[in-house]
Amino acid sequence: MGVKISIQEKNFRIEQERKLVLDDIQLTLNKGDFLTIIGPSGCGKSTLLKIVAGLDTDYRGAVIVNGRQVEKPGIAQGFIFQEHRLFPWMTVEQNIAADLNLKDPEVREKVDEIIEIVRLKGYEKAYPSEISGGMSQRVAIARALIRDPEILLLDEPFGALDAFTRQHLQDVLIDIWQRKKITMMLVTHDIDEAVYLGTHIAILSANPGRVEKLVPVELSYPRSRTSPSYQDVRQRVLQEFEKTEYEKYRDGEGI
Ligand SMILES: Nc1ncnc2c1ncn2[C@@H]1O[C@H](COP(=O)(O)OP(=O)(O)OP(=O)(O)O)[C@@H](O)[C@H]1O
Numbered sequence: 001m002g003v004k005i006s007i008q009e010k011n012f013r014i015e016q017e018r019k020l021v022l023d024d025i026q027l028t029l030n031k032g033d034f035l036t037i038i039g040p041s042g043c044g045k046s047t048l049l050k051i052v053a054g055l056d057t058d059y060r061g062a063v064i065v066n067g068r069q070v071e072k073p074g075i076a077q078g079f080i081f082q083e084h085r086l087f088p089w090m091t092v093e094q095n096i097a098a099d100l101n102l103k104d105p106e107v108r109e110k111v112d113e114i115i116e117i118v119r120l121k122g123y124e125k126a127y128p129s130e131i132s133g134g135m136s137q138r139v140a141i142a143r144a145l146i147r148d149p150e151i152l153l154l155d156e157p158f159g160a161l162d163a164f165t166r167q168h169l170q171d172v173l174i175d176i177w178q179r180k181k182i183t184m185m186l187v188t189h190d191i192d193e194a195v196y197l198g199t200h201i202a203i204l205s206a207n208p209g210r211v212e213k214l215v216p217v218e219l220s221y222p223r224s225r226t227s228p229s230y231q232d233v234r235q236r237v238l239q240e241f242e243k244t245e246y247e248k249y250r251d252g253e254g255i
Contacts (some may be wrong), residue, residue: 001066003029003052003183007063009208010047010059021047022059023208029151029200030065034177034184036194038237039212039243045187049153052193053077057199066150078144080154084136086128087142092126096142114142117176134158134165145180154186158193170196174221191199191241195234196223203237205244213240214252 010022021044029035037045041062050056052063054073056184063070071080093102093111100107110124111148115121118138128136138155144152158166170193171190177184188194194201217233224230 002031002033003027003066003185004062004064004106005048005052006063007028007048007051007059007061007069008090009061010044010051011055017027020208022051024211025061025209025211027202027211027214029183029185031183032181032214034186034197034199035202036184036195036200037202037204038189038191038241039185039202039209040206042190043204043206043244044052044209045204048204049079049155049185049187052151053079053153055079059205075147077149077195078147078149078152080137080140080152080157082156082159084128084133084140086136086139088128091125091127095128095139096146098143100146107179111144117145117179118142132165134169137161138175141173141176145176149182151183151185154184156187156189159189162200166190171222173197178221191234192225194216195230195237196225201237203240204207205245212244215240 005025005027007022007025009020011018011020024120026047027035037048039045047056051059052070054070057071071076086227093115096114097151100110102111115124120135120138120139120142123131123135130200158169159170174197186197195217201217202211203213203215214224215237219229219233
Protein backbone atom coordinates (compact mmCIF):
# COMPACT_ATOMS: atom_id res chain seq x y z
CA MET A 1 0.00 0.00 0.00
CA GLY A 2 1.26 3.48 -0.78
CA VAL A 3 0.84 6.22 -3.31
CA LYS A 4 1.15 5.89 -7.07
CA ILE A 5 1.31 9.08 -9.07
CA SER A 6 1.09 8.87 -12.82
CA ILE A 7 0.54 12.25 -14.50
CA GLN A 8 0.88 11.96 -18.25
CA GLU A 9 0.27 15.66 -18.74
CA LYS A 10 -1.12 18.71 -17.00
CA ASN A 11 -1.86 21.82 -19.02
CA PHE A 12 -3.03 25.30 -18.09
CA ARG A 13 -4.79 27.48 -20.60
CA ILE A 14 -3.34 30.98 -20.49
CA GLU A 15 -4.78 33.58 -22.91
CA GLN A 16 -5.89 31.01 -25.55
CA GLU A 17 -2.53 29.25 -25.30
CA ARG A 18 -2.10 25.79 -23.85
CA LYS A 19 0.88 25.56 -21.56
CA LEU A 20 2.28 22.14 -20.66
CA VAL A 21 3.14 22.41 -16.97
CA LEU A 22 3.72 18.78 -15.92
CA ASP A 23 4.97 16.17 -18.33
CA ASP A 24 5.13 12.44 -17.57
CA ILE A 25 5.48 12.51 -13.79
CA GLN A 26 5.75 8.97 -12.45
CA LEU A 27 6.34 8.59 -8.72
CA THR A 28 5.69 5.71 -6.36
CA LEU A 29 5.79 6.20 -2.61
CA ASN A 30 5.77 3.30 -0.20
CA LYS A 31 3.86 3.71 3.05
CA GLY A 32 5.96 5.79 5.41
CA ASP A 33 8.16 7.39 2.73
CA PHE A 34 8.94 11.07 3.14
CA LEU A 35 9.34 12.64 -0.30
CA THR A 36 10.66 16.18 -0.47
CA ILE A 37 10.29 18.09 -3.74
CA ILE A 38 12.50 20.89 -4.99
CA GLY A 39 12.79 22.61 -8.35
CA PRO A 40 13.01 26.05 -9.97
CA SER A 41 10.24 28.56 -9.31
CA GLY A 42 7.22 27.87 -11.52
CA CYS A 43 8.20 24.29 -12.43
CA GLY A 44 4.89 22.91 -11.15
CA LYS A 45 5.60 21.77 -7.58
CA SER A 46 2.37 23.19 -6.12
CA THR A 47 0.38 21.94 -9.10
CA LEU A 48 1.73 18.44 -8.49
CA LEU A 49 0.75 18.57 -4.81
CA LYS A 50 -2.74 19.89 -5.63
CA ILE A 51 -3.28 17.02 -8.06
CA VAL A 52 -2.30 14.46 -5.40
CA ALA A 53 -4.64 16.23 -2.95
CA GLY A 54 -7.56 16.00 -5.38
CA LEU A 55 -7.78 19.82 -5.53
CA ASP A 56 -7.01 19.73 -9.27
CA THR A 57 -8.51 16.92 -11.34
CA ASP A 58 -8.08 18.51 -14.76
CA TYR A 59 -5.11 16.46 -16.01
CA ARG A 60 -4.33 13.27 -17.91
CA GLY A 61 -3.31 10.42 -15.62
CA ALA A 62 -4.22 9.01 -12.22
CA VAL A 63 -3.26 9.24 -8.57
CA ILE A 64 -3.86 6.16 -6.44
CA VAL A 65 -3.69 6.46 -2.65
CA ASN A 66 -3.77 3.10 -0.88
CA GLY A 67 -5.57 1.43 -3.75
CA ARG A 68 -8.17 4.17 -4.28
CA GLN A 69 -8.10 6.69 -7.12
CA VAL A 70 -8.11 10.30 -5.91
CA GLU A 71 -11.01 12.13 -7.56
CA LYS A 72 -11.66 14.95 -5.09
CA PRO A 73 -10.22 16.39 -1.87
CA GLY A 74 -10.79 14.15 1.14
CA ILE A 75 -9.53 13.30 4.60
CA ALA A 76 -7.20 10.63 3.18
CA GLN A 77 -5.08 13.45 1.72
CA GLY A 78 -4.23 16.03 4.41
CA PHE A 79 -3.03 19.35 2.98
CA ILE A 80 -0.95 22.00 4.72
CA PHE A 81 -0.56 25.38 3.01
CA GLN A 82 2.17 27.96 3.58
CA GLU A 83 -0.29 30.11 5.53
CA HIS A 84 -2.06 28.22 8.29
CA ARG A 85 -5.70 29.15 7.39
CA LEU A 86 -7.04 28.77 10.95
CA PHE A 87 -10.46 30.05 11.99
CA PRO A 88 -9.71 33.20 14.06
CA TRP A 89 -12.88 32.86 16.14
CA MET A 90 -12.03 29.34 17.29
CA THR A 91 -9.55 28.28 19.97
CA VAL A 92 -6.59 26.01 19.23
CA GLU A 93 -8.50 22.88 20.26
CA GLN A 94 -11.64 23.95 18.37
CA ASN A 95 -9.58 24.55 15.24
CA ILE A 96 -8.05 21.09 15.57
CA ALA A 97 -11.39 19.36 16.16
CA ALA A 98 -13.20 21.56 13.55
CA ASP A 99 -16.39 19.67 12.66
CA LEU A 100 -15.73 16.87 15.20
CA ASN A 101 -17.50 17.12 18.56
CA LEU A 102 -15.07 17.99 21.34
CA LYS A 103 -17.59 16.72 23.91
CA ASP A 104 -17.26 13.20 22.49
CA PRO A 105 -14.72 11.48 24.81
CA GLU A 106 -13.05 9.71 21.86
CA VAL A 107 -12.55 13.01 20.01
CA ARG A 108 -11.34 14.67 23.24
CA GLU A 109 -8.77 11.93 23.77
CA LYS A 110 -7.53 12.19 20.20
CA VAL A 111 -7.29 16.00 20.32
CA ASP A 112 -5.29 15.76 23.57
CA GLU A 113 -2.95 13.17 22.05
CA ILE A 114 -2.34 15.27 18.93
CA ILE A 115 -1.85 18.46 20.98
CA GLU A 116 0.87 16.65 22.87
CA ILE A 117 2.50 15.40 19.65
CA VAL A 118 2.61 18.89 18.10
CA ARG A 119 3.82 20.31 21.44
CA LEU A 120 0.95 22.71 22.12
CA LYS A 121 0.03 21.59 25.62
CA GLY A 122 -1.13 24.59 27.66
CA TYR A 123 -2.38 26.47 24.58
CA GLU A 124 -5.62 24.53 24.02
CA LYS A 125 -7.83 27.53 24.83
CA ALA A 126 -5.74 30.18 23.06
CA TYR A 127 -7.00 31.93 19.91
CA PRO A 128 -4.89 32.14 16.73
CA SER A 129 -4.22 35.85 17.39
CA GLU A 130 -2.62 34.89 20.71
CA ILE A 131 -0.07 32.40 19.35
CA SER A 132 2.97 32.67 17.04
CA GLY A 133 3.17 31.77 13.34
CA GLY A 134 5.08 28.57 14.12
CA MET A 135 2.48 27.53 16.69
CA SER A 136 -0.33 28.28 14.23
CA GLN A 137 1.31 26.06 11.66
CA ARG A 138 1.49 23.29 14.28
CA VAL A 139 -2.27 23.71 14.85
CA ALA A 140 -2.82 23.35 11.09
CA ILE A 141 -0.75 20.15 11.08
CA ALA A 142 -2.70 18.84 14.09
CA ARG A 143 -5.99 19.57 12.33
CA ALA A 144 -4.89 17.41 9.39
CA LEU A 145 -3.48 14.66 11.64
CA ILE A 146 -6.64 14.18 13.67
CA ARG A 147 -8.38 12.91 10.58
CA ASP A 148 -5.78 10.13 10.18
CA PRO A 149 -4.75 10.99 6.62
CA GLU A 150 -3.04 8.32 4.55
CA ILE A 151 -0.74 10.97 3.13
CA LEU A 152 0.16 14.42 4.40
CA LEU A 153 0.90 17.00 1.67
CA LEU A 154 2.80 20.09 2.73
CA ASP A 155 3.29 23.05 0.38
CA GLU A 156 6.14 25.23 1.68
CA PRO A 157 4.76 24.82 5.21
CA PHE A 158 7.59 26.68 6.94
CA GLY A 159 8.33 29.20 4.17
CA ALA A 160 7.00 32.18 6.11
CA LEU A 161 8.81 31.39 9.35
CA ASP A 162 12.16 32.58 10.69
CA ALA A 163 15.15 30.21 10.48
CA PHE A 164 15.06 29.20 14.16
CA THR A 165 11.33 28.37 14.20
CA ARG A 166 11.72 26.61 10.90
CA GLN A 167 14.39 24.26 12.24
CA HIS A 168 12.31 23.57 15.33
CA LEU A 169 9.26 22.71 13.22
CA GLN A 170 11.35 20.44 10.99
CA ASP A 171 12.18 18.42 14.12
CA VAL A 172 8.51 18.42 15.21
CA LEU A 173 7.54 17.15 11.75
CA ILE A 174 10.09 14.31 11.87
CA ASP A 175 8.79 13.34 15.30
CA ILE A 176 5.19 13.26 13.96
CA TRP A 177 6.24 11.28 10.91
CA GLN A 178 8.09 8.70 13.01
CA ARG A 179 5.31 8.37 15.59
CA LYS A 180 2.43 8.23 13.12
CA LYS A 181 4.30 6.37 10.33
CA ILE A 182 2.54 8.60 7.85
CA THR A 183 3.50 9.06 4.18
CA MET A 184 4.58 12.63 3.49
CA MET A 185 5.16 14.84 0.44
CA LEU A 186 6.68 18.25 1.14
CA VAL A 187 7.45 21.02 -1.35
CA THR A 188 10.22 23.41 -0.39
CA HIS A 189 12.50 26.07 -1.84
CA ASP A 190 15.12 25.16 0.74
CA ILE A 191 17.60 22.46 -0.32
CA ASP A 192 18.73 22.05 3.27
CA GLU A 193 15.16 21.36 4.38
CA ALA A 194 14.76 18.80 1.58
CA VAL A 195 17.91 16.94 2.69
CA TYR A 196 17.18 17.22 6.41
CA LEU A 197 13.67 15.76 6.11
CA GLY A 198 13.38 13.46 3.12
CA THR A 199 13.84 9.73 2.69
CA HIS A 200 13.83 10.69 -1.01
CA ILE A 201 14.24 13.99 -2.86
CA ALA A 202 12.55 14.63 -6.21
CA ILE A 203 14.35 17.32 -8.19
CA LEU A 204 12.03 18.82 -10.80
CA SER A 205 13.07 20.69 -13.92
CA ALA A 206 10.94 23.40 -15.52
CA ASN A 207 9.12 24.00 -18.80
CA PRO A 208 7.64 21.48 -18.64
CA GLY A 209 7.94 20.15 -15.11
CA ARG A 210 9.58 16.74 -15.08
CA VAL A 211 11.26 14.64 -12.41
CA GLU A 212 14.89 15.23 -13.35
CA LYS A 213 16.31 13.12 -10.55
CA LEU A 214 15.01 11.06 -7.64
CA VAL A 215 17.66 10.96 -4.91
CA PRO A 216 17.30 8.45 -2.06
CA VAL A 217 18.73 9.86 1.17
CA GLU A 218 20.30 7.05 3.12
CA LEU A 219 21.01 8.99 6.32
CA SER A 220 19.52 7.97 9.65
CA TYR A 221 17.43 10.31 11.82
CA PRO A 222 17.99 12.59 13.62
CA ARG A 223 20.29 14.05 10.98
CA SER A 224 23.27 16.22 11.74
CA ARG A 225 23.59 19.14 9.32
CA THR A 226 27.31 19.30 9.97
CA SER A 227 28.20 15.61 9.41
CA PRO A 228 30.34 14.85 6.32
CA SER A 229 27.78 12.32 4.97
CA TYR A 230 25.01 14.96 5.23
CA GLN A 231 27.19 17.51 3.47
CA ASP A 232 27.93 14.98 0.70
CA VAL A 233 24.22 14.46 -0.02
CA ARG A 234 23.57 18.20 0.17
CA GLN A 235 26.36 18.87 -2.33
CA ARG A 236 25.05 16.23 -4.74
CA VAL A 237 21.51 17.62 -4.58
CA LEU A 238 22.78 21.18 -4.99
CA GLN A 239 24.68 20.24 -8.15
CA GLU A 240 21.62 18.56 -9.65
CA PHE A 241 19.44 21.51 -8.68
CA GLU A 242 21.83 24.00 -10.25
CA LYS A 243 21.65 22.05 -13.52
CA THR A 244 17.85 22.51 -13.64
CA GLU A 245 18.19 26.23 -12.83
CA TYR A 246 20.84 26.64 -15.53
CA GLU A 247 18.68 24.89 -18.13
CA LYS A 248 15.73 27.08 -17.26
CA TYR A 249 17.61 30.34 -17.79
CA ARG A 250 19.48 29.03 -20.85
CA ASP A 251 16.09 28.41 -22.46
CA GLY A 252 15.21 32.07 -22.13
CA GLU A 253 13.16 32.01 -18.93
CA GLY A 254 14.01 34.78 -16.51
CA ILE A 255 13.11 35.97 -13.06
N1 LIG B 1 -4.55 28.38 -12.04
C1 LIG B 1 -3.59 28.58 -12.94
N2 LIG B 1 -3.88 29.07 -14.17
C2 LIG B 1 -2.91 29.25 -15.08
N3 LIG B 1 -1.62 28.97 -14.87
C3 LIG B 1 -1.26 28.49 -13.66
C4 LIG B 1 -2.23 28.27 -12.64
N4 LIG B 1 -1.59 27.79 -11.56
C5 LIG B 1 -0.28 27.69 -11.89
N5 LIG B 1 -0.08 28.12 -13.16
C6 LIG B 1 1.19 28.14 -13.87
O1 LIG B 1 1.73 26.82 -13.83
C7 LIG B 1 3.11 26.84 -13.61
C8 LIG B 1 3.45 26.05 -12.38
O2 LIG B 1 2.93 26.72 -11.23
P1 LIG B 1 3.18 26.17 -9.76
O3 LIG B 1 2.59 27.14 -8.82
O4 LIG B 1 2.73 24.76 -9.67
O5 LIG B 1 4.77 26.21 -9.68
P2 LIG B 1 5.74 26.09 -8.42
O6 LIG B 1 6.89 25.24 -8.84
O7 LIG B 1 4.98 25.64 -7.22
O8 LIG B 1 6.19 27.61 -8.25
P3 LIG B 1 6.84 28.39 -7.01
O9 LIG B 1 8.08 27.61 -6.66
O10 LIG B 1 7.16 29.74 -7.55
O11 LIG B 1 5.82 28.38 -5.91
C9 LIG B 1 3.52 28.31 -13.54
O12 LIG B 1 3.96 28.71 -14.80
C10 LIG B 1 2.23 29.01 -13.18
O13 LIG B 1 2.21 30.31 -13.69
